[in-house]
Amino acid sequence: MHIVVCLKQVPRDNSVKINSDLSVNTDGIEKIINLFDEYAIEEGIAWNEKHGGKLTVLSLGTDSWVEQIRRALAMGASDSLLLSDPAFADLDTIAAARVVAAAINKLGDVDLIFCGRNSTDDESGAFAPALARALGWSQVTYVGKMLDLNPAARTLSAERHLETTIETVTATLPAVVSVIKDINSPRYPSLLKIKKVAKVDPPVWNAADLGLTGLSVATKIVNRVPPPPRPSGERIDGPDAAAKVKKLVDRLLESQII
């Protein structure tokens, strides 16, 4: 079976700045694989080890993402693919999902796609559902446990971990599954494997390769600002811990916070 894992590169933390053209400036912040995507990679590797076939790590990004793709290869992905084109630069989530869907259709033999539940920078969680609908496939989001993947019956079953409940669902393949942090413990690639993939360059497909012209987006960001600063706080002082505690509770009650 052919499993694809979608990978996004994100800044390690969100101490970002805003450029004058409204793009987000992540200069000086280390770039990493989106944390939830690491769990998706691990899940892909585990099922690939069980059922064999191909495990492709796929990114829609730029050359500067190759380091993350290599890390996924070192973890255990068998193949890689980078979708890159200047025309992909300003896509919104749904348009990006349509590009990835075009690549999946071109690959032709994909049975299952794992994604992280959301990226830690944009945080919308819209990519996996948008990809599933763009492909016309089943979707199973917020999966905390994959119970079964049956290539012969073309089905999967999984637990969706929602706010207060856990749903058990079955779905037909092909499917898009988004995973949460609880699902597994991503492996660390060995130094040997890291060395082995250090010079691997993923094949790159651009818009023309995918037969995409005139990509359109339905959203446009017209303003971006940092959050308003929080009003400066009040230090609760006192001669000892008991006095501080009493004063804190006084202030919480006076301010009708409790």
Add this chain to the structure above:
Amino acid sequence: MAGVLVFIEQVGGEVATISRELMGKGRELAQALGGPLGALVVSNDPGALAERAVTLGADTVYTLVDPGLASYTTDGYVGAAKVAVATAQPVLILAGTSFQMRDFGAALATDLDAGLAVDVTDLKVEDGAIRAIRPSHGGNVISTYHFTAGRPVVALVRKQSFSEATAGARGGSIQPLTLPTLDMRTQVTGVREKGGAVNLTDAAVIVSGGRGLGDKENYYKLIPPLAEAFGGAYGASRAIVDAGWVPYEHQVGQTGKTVSPKLYVAAGVSGAIQHLAGMRTSRNIVAINKDPEAPIFRVATFGVVGDVNEILPLLTRELRSRLG
């Protein structure tokens, strides 16, 4: 295309708070857009939900009632919503931001080739067009979205962004619609409550602990009792979740939950940027830390410099005696 359509979520047969908030804002936006306010009820057993939506000010409540809609499935609920959208032709579709609604909203927007904004905290109409405001990057970036004309917009709105609709029926009607035969590719075979789960995103008070507590035993000795004294829930920093002290469900931050309670108490939490991302929009923040330079103090409404091991038991006792 005209007007607004609100997806009604239900909790125990009642209209969920988020949906009442959306009906309130939906009325204002429908007026600004010069169109009707519709509500959408999708269920196998809607009870009096449609009538309730009428009293919340809907001009028309579209209902899709079918045994196949007993549980949420993307195919079932998006399929149902598309029937209502085809009938109502709204320019704006509003829903909440629960996991289920994110699954639904993004799928619906893709099918409709609509504009999508998730985690919206404000909406307005300018020059006849919809504008959505949403935070990203852990609240460090606040973006304003415009949408391409001629396409509908799906906006998934954060809780407590808007005031609830004040019940005031406008003589709206209920219009039952028929669910077409759908290809249901997923099936819900079981639902269970999460054992001991707290819905952190619903709690009015959250007490979170971090590495400053020293060890797991101390966390459980100090944090849950304090949370209980406040009548709240307890959370944790990523550091101690990764260290295995506390289950992931309790993690607040960039890779955990985003919360904005009335009061957030950070005890022994240094305030790493990943943690601030999940709680900086709390209305009030109390920080307790022995390091006066800890970044958590920069967002604190009230800061107490001191040893959590000394302060937390005193605070729990003080609250118990004064709050009864």
